[in-house]
Amino acid sequence: PSTLGRSPDRKIGGTLHWVAATGAVPAEFRLYDRLFSVPDPNDVPEDGDFTDHLNPDSLTTLNGWVEPSLVEGVPGVPVLTAPAPESRVQFERLGYFARDADSTRRKPVFNRIVPLRDTWKKRAAEGGAPKGHTAAEGRPRSDEDRAPAPVPVYQTDQDRIAGERTAAREVDPELGRRFVAYQDARGLSTKQADLLTADRAVSDFFEAAAAAAESDSDAAAWIVNDLQGLLPGGGVAGLPVDGSTVGRLVRLVLDGGVSRRAAKDVLAELVRDGGDPEAIIERDGLAPLDDEAALRAAVQAVLAEWPDKVVAYRAGRTNLIGLFMGQVMKATEGRADPQAVRTLLVELLRGEAS
Secondary structure, eight states: OTTTTSOOSSOOOOOOOOOOTTTOEEEEEEEEOOSBSSSOTTOOOTTOOGGGGBOTTSEEEEEEEEOGGGSTTOTTSOGGGSOOTTOEEEETTTEEEEEOTTOOSSSOEEEEEEESSOOHHHHHHHHOOOTTBOTTTOSBSSTTTOOOOOOOOOOOHHHHHHHHHHHHHHHOHHHHHHHHHHHHTTOOOHHHHHHHTSSHHHHHHHHHHHHHHTOHHHHHHIIIIIIGGGOOTTGGGGOSSOHHHHHHHHHHHHTTSSOHHHHHHHHHHHHHHOOOHHHHHHHTTOSOOOOHHHHHHHHHHHHHHOHHHHHHHHTTOGGGHHHHHHHHHHHTTTOSOHHHHHHHHHHHHTTSOO
16 A cells, blocks of 8 residues: 555556455456457458357456445445446446346346457567558558447436436335345346336336236236336326236236237237226137137148148158148137147147048
């Protein structure tokens, strides 16, 4: 410390940055570099291949420790101080990092997106300048061959919105508690927990859906992956249905009362007009086709419509099973059980039944 920022009588190789062992959180760091070791990977001898120039150090994975303030939900750390999942941070002397989708509260993962220094010059000096470069610069002579420069980090709308979700959890401690519980006790991913605690309305909607579906993971997946893209401007608060209605639809899918494909159409109608999922399924005849005779007739009709493909399948092109399945599902309007369709197709295509 006495030499920091001064001119001692000996050369100081560097400054050690450390975190306190009592509160540090274990983390994984993924350091990305150029995928190829030369600017033009196609510049190879006739007997060579572009893979000859793959950079073996294009990804280096390290393990270390970070301050607890970087991990939202750690006991004793105010929620507002932790960066939003989509935000960027700088680790001293290493570069800028973004949190990876694999990250969890127990084991955060950070990807380096911009290094603080470019080692291209050093590599060129040590190994000779690559073709088309000058040894002094280690850089391409033309702009077309120039290695891409680091991209500056900007504050995006996504960062801003993520920050608003983080701030909401600071204002409402119950949201902060749920954010942690959704991951630790209920098995949701960090992304799901983050989106489902954007505000109390979203979180309450999920709670009702999960209770009706009797499955936290399935309710979360339907809300995050399927419902989110259908939401009106007012979010879940503007929906004509509540969370329990969506949860009942999820339960119907899990129980085999409707196919996932058909359930998506039901969900779209619920978002648009409201209603009851069971009533919509009955009205539109979306219940699974469990009549074996009717299913067999549908499969036979498809095979009769594609005789040349049947011959090709029996000659070895077994990947055509996908074509037949698609046609049967189309003919049954998605009501047939895919596994039952596949079993029956294989049986008929092998000539085991007529």
